Amino acid sequence: xxxxxxxxxxxxxxxxxxxxxxxxxxxxxxxxxxxxxxxxxxxxxxxxxxxxxxxxxxxxxxxxxxxxxxxxxxxxxxxxxxxxxxxxxxxxxxxxxxxxxxxxxxxxxxxxxxxxxxxxxxxxxxxxxxxxxxxxxxxxxxxxxxxxxxxxxxxxxxxxxxxxxxxxxxxxxxxxxxxxxxxxxxxxxxxxxxxxxxxxxxxxxxxxxxxxxxxxxxxxxxxxxxxxxxxxxxxxxxxxxxxxxxxxxxxxxxxxxxxxxxxxxxxxxxxxxxxxxxxxxxxxxxxxxxxx
Amino acid sequence: xxxxxxxxxxxxxxxxxxxxxxxxxxxxxxxxxxxxxxxxxxxxxxxxxxxxxxxxxxxxxxxxxxxxxxxxxxxxxxxxxxxxxxxxxxxxxxxxxxxxxxxxxxxxxxxxxxxxxxxxxxxxxxxxxxxxxxxxxxxxxxxxxxxxxxxxxxxxxxxxxxxxxxxxxxxxxxxxxxxxxxxxxxxxxxxxxxxxxxxxxxxxxxxxxxxxxxxxxxxxxxxxxxxxxxxxxxxxxxxxxxxxxxxxxxxxxxxxxxxxxxxxxxxxxxxxxxxxxxxxxxxxxxxxxxxxxxxxxxxxxxxxxxxxxxxxxxxx
Amino acid sequence: xxxxxxxxxxxxxxxxxxxxxxxxxxxxxxxxxxxxxxxxxxxxxxxxxxxxxxxxxxxxxxxxxxxxxxxxxxxxxxxxxxxxxxxxxxxxxxxxxxxxxxxxxxxxxxxxxxxxxxxxxxxxxxxxxxxxxxxxxxxxxxxxxxxxxxxxxxxxxxxxxxxxxxxxxxxxxxxxxxxxxxxxxxxxxxxxxxxxxxxxxxxxxxxxxxxxxxxxxxxxxxxxxxxxxxxxxxxxxxxxxxxxxxxxxxxxxxxxxxxxxxxxxxxxxxxxxxxxxxxxxxxxxxxxxxxxxxxxxxxxxxxxxxxxxxxxxxxxxxxxxxxxxxxxxxx
Numbered sequence: 001x002x003x004x005x006x007x008x009x010x011x012x013x014x015x016x017x018x019x020x021x022x023x024x025x026x027x028x029x030x031x032x033x034x035x036x037x038x039x040x041x042x043x044x045x046x047x048x049x050x051x052x053x054x055x056x057x058x059x060x061x062x063x064x065x066x067x068x069x070x071x072x073x074x075x076x077x078x079x080x081x082x083x084x085x086x087x088x089x090x091x092x093x094x095x096x097x098x099x100x101x102x103x104x105x106x107x108x109x110x111x112x113x114x115x116x117x118x119x120x121x122x123x124x125x126x127x128x129x130x131x132x133x134x135x136x137x138x139x140x141x142x143x144x145x146x147x148x149x150x151x152x153x154x155x156x157x158x159x160x161x162x163x164x165x166x167x168x169x170x171x172x173x174x175x176x177x178x179x180x181x182x183x184x185x186x187x188x189x190x191x192x193x194x195x196x197x198x199x200x201x202x203x204x205x206x207x208x209x210x211x212x213x214x215x216x217x218x219x220x221x222x223x224x225x226x227x228x229x230x231x232x233x234x235x236x237x238x239x240x241x242x243x244x245x246x247x248x249x250x251x252x253x254x255x256x257x258x259x260x261x262x263x264x265x266x267x268x269x270x271x272x273x274x275x276x277x278x279x280x281x282x283x284x285x286x287x288x289x290x291x292x
Numbered sequence: 293x294x295x296x297x298x299x300x301x302x303x304x305x306x307x308x309x310x311x312x313x314x315x316x317x318x319x320x321x322x323x324x325x326x327x328x329x330x331x332x333x334x335x336x337x338x339x340x341x342x343x344x345x346x347x348x349x350x351x352x353x354x355x356x357x358x359x360x361x362x363x364x365x366x367x368x369x370x371x372x373x374x375x376x377x378x379x380x381x382x383x384x385x386x387x388x389x390x391x392x393x394x395x396x397x398x399x400x401x402x403x404x405x406x407x408x409x410x411x412x413x414x415x416x417x418x419x420x421x422x423x424x425x426x427x428x429x430x431x432x433x434x435x436x437x438x439x440x441x442x443x444x445x446x447x448x449x450x451x452x453x454x455x456x457x458x459x460x461x462x463x464x465x466x467x468x469x470x471x472x473x474x475x476x477x478x479x480x481x482x483x484x485x486x487x488x489x490x491x492x493x494x495x496x497x498x499x500x501x502x503x504x505x506x507x508x509x510x511x512x513x514x515x516x517x518x519x520x521x522x523x524x525x526x527x528x529x530x531x532x533x534x535x536x537x538x539x540x541x542x543x544x545x546x547x548x549x550x551x552x553x554x555x556x557x558x559x560x561x562x563x564x565x566x567x568x569x570x571x572x573x574x575x576x577x578x579x580x581x582x583x584x585x586x587x588x589x590x591x592x593x594x595x596x597x598x599x600x601x602x603x604x605x606x607x608x
Numbered sequence: 609x610x611x612x613x614x615x616x617x618x619x620x621x622x623x624x625x626x627x628x629x630x631x632x633x634x635x636x637x638x639x640x641x642x643x644x645x646x647x648x649x650x651x652x653x654x655x656x657x658x659x660x661x662x663x664x665x666x667x668x669x670x671x672x673x674x675x676x677x678x679x680x681x682x683x684x685x686x687x688x689x690x691x692x693x694x695x696x697x698x699x700x701x702x703x704x705x706x707x708x709x710x711x712x713x714x715x716x717x718x719x720x721x722x723x724x725x726x727x728x729x730x731x732x733x734x735x736x737x738x739x740x741x742x743x744x745x746x747x748x749x750x751x752x753x754x755x756x757x758x759x760x761x762x763x764x765x766x767x768x769x770x771x772x773x774x775x776x777x778x779x780x781x782x783x784x785x786x787x788x789x790x791x792x793x794x795x796x797x798x799x800x801x802x803x804x805x806x807x808x809x810x811x812x813x814x815x816x817x818x819x820x821x822x823x824x825x826x827x828x829x830x831x832x833x834x835x836x837x838x839x840x841x842x843x844x845x846x847x848x849x850x851x852x853x854x855x856x857x858x859x860x861x862x863x864x865x866x867x868x869x870x871x872x873x874x875x876x877x878x879x880x881x882x883x884x885x886x887x888x889x890x891x892x893x894x895x896x897x898x899x900x901x902x903x904x905x906x907x908x909x910x911x912x913x914x915x916x917x918x919x920x921x922x923x924x925x926x927x928x929x930x931x932x933x934x935x936x937x938x939x
Contacts, residue, residue, distance in 0.1 A: 128307075135308040135584045136315075137542035140576060144316070147564035147572040148323045148330070224436040224481075228546045231438045232561045244438075251442060251550070255457060259446040266439035273434040501709040505772075508665050509724040509779070510697030519723075524714055599714055599759045 033275035044094035051084035076261040089241035097222035103161030108168025116176030130166040138163035146234035209287035217280035371574035381574040392555035398475035411490025433484035441477040441550035458552040482536040493525040534590030613640040619676035631887040648826025651836035652883035701776035705788040707768035718756030743774040766797030838895035839886025845920035855922035860934035
């Protein structure tokens, strides 16, 4: 048995078994979640177009009327069709979290890989800064941003990106450190590849399963936090349709015996977040398995 | 060796607080316009009031000096004046602190008792108990506190009339009644996370080899669970519980708003809406300090529970 | 009285649940250990040696099916429960392979050592500590009082293994099950721990089941050696005869595969193929046949029985013919 040590070539592992394998390992819960997310995404794009009635037109005479005729979910506090507002609201409810996730991931991945690649004092400084950033809970930063820059989705989304970034960076730094100590990295360095190219073309792609899993779970958090900020009146502003806003503006109806508009918006949020949580957990499990 | 860890953690604590206070103070300068406009919240104030603001905030001095004065004042309990309420911010905070404190404490209790309890139950009794805990936590982890709030109000206030829907209540007893639904709403999603982590930790510990050693020596089941499984699982469980409870501080604002409680969080939100910057800064400072302190205590507990910890924080 | 077996395992068959189905890991294992006797149990990974010890100590994972009989001093071990089971666990002690994983890291050494005494035997805490400190001295650890206050991570692997041995002996067991106690240690420490085990065995008159993958190690410390392959016993022999005159081709191959420090050879002789677990062995034939250099058609016709020959047992269909022809060296 010859004992020649082979340096494995840089490996980018495709999902085991391809797409079919992905679907099989997701299980029923995973598939249903993926379907729910797909529906929500489609609605985020075409929501306002498929709404059966005008989501923005108030008609006070119809305020709080229950489900009737073609109005499956009844009317909200200003007489607008609830279903239409939900469909239209998907857009702002989904785009905000997307922006947060992209922002936090971009920043977090960059810092994590940088810290893991250079190590030494740079790593200590970055880690210390990240530790300090953990002092700011997301919602607090968003409220602060709203007070300073005025209420709105942009300020809130940026604030949340910054607040989430340390969590991403911590998880990815660990993974990046592991990747960095793999033999193929040493092989590439010896061949003269630059640090940047190794990071961009090998380390980051090999961390992709973990990054995607992290992104998925984070989308759920961002959705909850952004909806909360809108609920507080500091995010998306009424009368724009948004699930968080709908809950706060229809809340008085609950005490008067008309809980449906607020509850319907709440259910939309919960369903999408559960879907992202389940999918995120499955993806995490796959990412862990792939690393072994 | 433990002292090095403590000293390092203390240094991190102070650094976090300083940086956080700096960011909160610096928000004044991030605002569009100049500090005066920010402080007045865009209102037109008489010249005399503007001069008072200038003096109080030392606006004619360099930035760092201003920060120093602000911080010094804050440490002495002076957090400025609320533009909207024309009152001392510290006085208002002191008044509302108990509502928020009580709410967070109540919710923390629920999380610890129900969360950890159901997690242990699910881990040690596989079968129906386990599955039901798993399913329930999967759903409740995804329910944001304000959604939980409206559901609870709908079911328990409006339909069943068991609990009041809004407000604070007058006496201690009615306070507790008024805080019950908010506490549950606040605790619900954190409860799910704590239950899951507890379950995972206990299951993992039960599978460990040192438990096999104890079994082979005939240690009875009760002792086994208490001394070898739970005692070891206490480390990750405490960490997660601590972090979760710390995060309650921020989310309390949402619950207070939903239930119209006069807590710090609700006041913070109102101040943000009306651009009362002094109040926002003051309350943010208090909340961040509480958050950082709780996290530091969690790190300390972790070091106490795990004798292997010599250096570094739990973020290893 | 001293001839009656202390431990009598008869026809032990164990299957473990893996992915929904039951997979056999032990097949028809029978052995006896007399009081004061040391029996070595040798095999490669998957041979079932650890499982045998676990079955004896009732440490099998949940869902395992056990057939056959394990008797300790005549009593059926599987039927024990409650205080009787605890009494059994006091009389049969087990030490494990990786001491660091097998000692609770968050409790002090003193707690670890005295736990069984205090809980099961009602010994007072102070008394237990004294006994523990004395026992530490017998395993070569000085300054026992201070050590008792330490945590496991403050000790080296070798020291921790000695602590584990000391702890096992505190309940004055009659039988010691040692599951590869020195495999995780470096060679010097190995020798120390082996010396301690041998000494204590003498001192306390312990029986021992010594599990290892190292044939020579077992032969050095044990009176008899049992060799296992694919969940079955393939040879039982007095240790001093095992190396020079093995009865089973597998034993011979094991002996030959170990390089002899006094000899020169050009290649390491390995056994071709890989060791199998019981459920992987081809049914209806000798489990070792695919790898055996002496295999004949009769070997794959049926599973060979254990045949007695000259005071030893062998599960080889050709045991009589091959006697004296099995190579045990590397030349």
